[in-house]
Amino acid sequence: MKRVCGSLFFGVLTMLVCAAYSSASEQQVGSIRELRGTAGIIRSGSTIGARKNDGLFRTDVVKTFDKSRAKLVFIDDSLLMIGEKSTVRISEHFRDNKNISVFNLIDGVVNVIVGKSGFEVRTPTAVTAARGTSYLVWVDGSKTGLAVTEGHVDFSAAGAPPDKKEVIPAGRTSVVEIGKPPVVAVRTHQDLIKKYYEDTLDPEERWMPVLLKATGSGVPPPNAVNAAQARLMALRAAKVDAMRNLLEQSYGVSIVSESKIRDFVAKSDNIRARVDAFIKGAWISEERDLADGTVEVDMEIGLGIGFRRMFLEQSDKR
Numbered sequence: 001m002k003r004v005c006g007s008l009f010f011g012v013l014t015m016l017v018c019a020a021y022s023s024a025s026e027q028q029v030g031s032i033r034e035l036r037g038t039a040g041i042i043r044s045g046s047t048i049g050a051r052k053n054d055g056l057f058r059t060d061v062v063k064t065f066d067k068s069r070a071k072l073v074f075i076d077d078s079l080l081m082i083g084e085k086s087t088v089r090i091s092e093h094f095r096d097n098k099n100i101s102v103f104n105l106i107d108g109v110v111n112v113i114v115g116k117s118g119f120e121v122r123t124p125t126a127v128t129a130a131r132g133t134s135y136l137v138w139v140d141g142s143k144t145g146l147a148v149t150e151g152h153v154d155f156s157a158a159g160a161p162p163d164k165k166e167v168i169p170a171g172r173t174s175v176v177e178i179g180k181p182p183v184v185a186v187r188t189h190q191d192l193i194k195k196y197y198e199d200t201l202d203p204e205e206r207w208m209p210v211l212l213k214a215t216g217s218g219v220p221p222p223n224a225v226n227a228a229q230a231r232l233m234a235l236r237a238a239k240v241d242a243m244r245n246l247l248e249q250s251y252g253v254s255i256v257s258e259s260k261i262r263d264f265v266a267k268s269d270n271i272r273a274r275v276d277a278f279i280k281g282a283w284i285s286e287e288r289d290l291a292d293g294t295v296e297v298d299m300e301i302g303l304g305i306g307f308r309r310m311f312l313e314q315s316d317k318r
Contacts, residue, residue: 126156
C-alpha cells in the first residue's frame with residue numbers, strides 16, 4: 001500500500017512539475033486590446049478565432065483579414081497596431097532575460113509605439129530597431145517601407161552588418177529592397193501617414209504627427225582658451241537656445257480636442273517634466289558657422305502618437 005501511495009505521489013509531483021514547465025514556456029506576453037473585424041491566432045500549428053482580451057504568447061502569429069485591424073498591448077507597455085490583411089509573428093519577448101521584443105512582419109502594415117524595452121520589427125527584406133519611439137512599417141512585395149513619426153529608428157537590410165544601418169529620424173521615410181541598403185530618407189508625405197493611420201487606427205486615434213523645427217544661436221565666450229573651445233561653447237549655447245524655442249512651440253500644439261500642451265503642463269508638474277525631457281531628445285538637422293564666430297543650429301523633434309499617449313493617460317485619470 002505504501003509503495004502504491006508513493007508511486008501516486010511521485011506521479012502527481014511529476015505532472016505538477018511538467019505543468020509548471022509548460023506554463024513557464026508558454027508565458028503570456030501580451031493581449032489583444034482592441035479588435036475590429038476578423039482576425040486569427042496561429043498557435044502550435046492550429047488557428048483559432050481571435051477575440052478582444054485574448055492572451056498572446058511567444059511564437060503566436062496574429063493574422064488580420066479584409067477590413068480588419070487589431071491593437072496588441074505587451075507587458076513592456078509597447079503597442080502594436082496591425083492593419084488589414086497583415087500577418088505578424090511574435091518571435092521573441094524578453095527571452096533568455098534579454099530586454100528586447102522582436103516581431104516578424106510577414107505581410108501588411110504595423111503601427112508601433114515602443115514601450116520600455118528594445119524593439120525590433122523584422123520583415124523579409126529589412127530590420128527596424130528602436131527604443132521609446134513610434135513609427136510605421138509596411139511590406140509591399142519585395143520592398144519594406146519605414147516612416148518614423150517620433151524619435152529615431154535604426155533601419156537596415158535583412159542580414160546586413162551593424163555598420164550598414166541607417167538612422168532615420170522623425171518626419172522621414174525610407175525603403176529597403178531585397179539585397180540593397182536603405183534609400184536616402186526623404187520628408188514623409190502626410191498622405192502616406194494618413195493612409196496607414198486609416199489602416200491601423202480608429203478615427204479618434206488618428207492624430208497626425210507634428211514635426212517641430214527651431215533655430216538657436218550661440219556666441220563664443222571671450223574667455224575661451226582657444227578657438228576649438230570657443231566654438232564648442234557657442235554650439236552648446238545654440239542648442240540650448242533652439243531647445244528653448246522648441247519647447248515654446250510645443251506648448252501651442254493641440255493635443256486632445258481643443259486642449260493644448262500648455263493646458264496640461266499648467267496642471268501637472270509630472271507632465272511638465274516629461275515634456276521637458278522629451279524635447280531634450282531633439283536632434284540637429286543643420287549647423288552654420290557665421291563670420292563673427294556665432295554658431296547657428298536648426299533642431300527638429302517629432303511629436304507622434306507615442307508622445308500624445310501620455311496626455312491621453314492624464315485625461316483618463318481626471
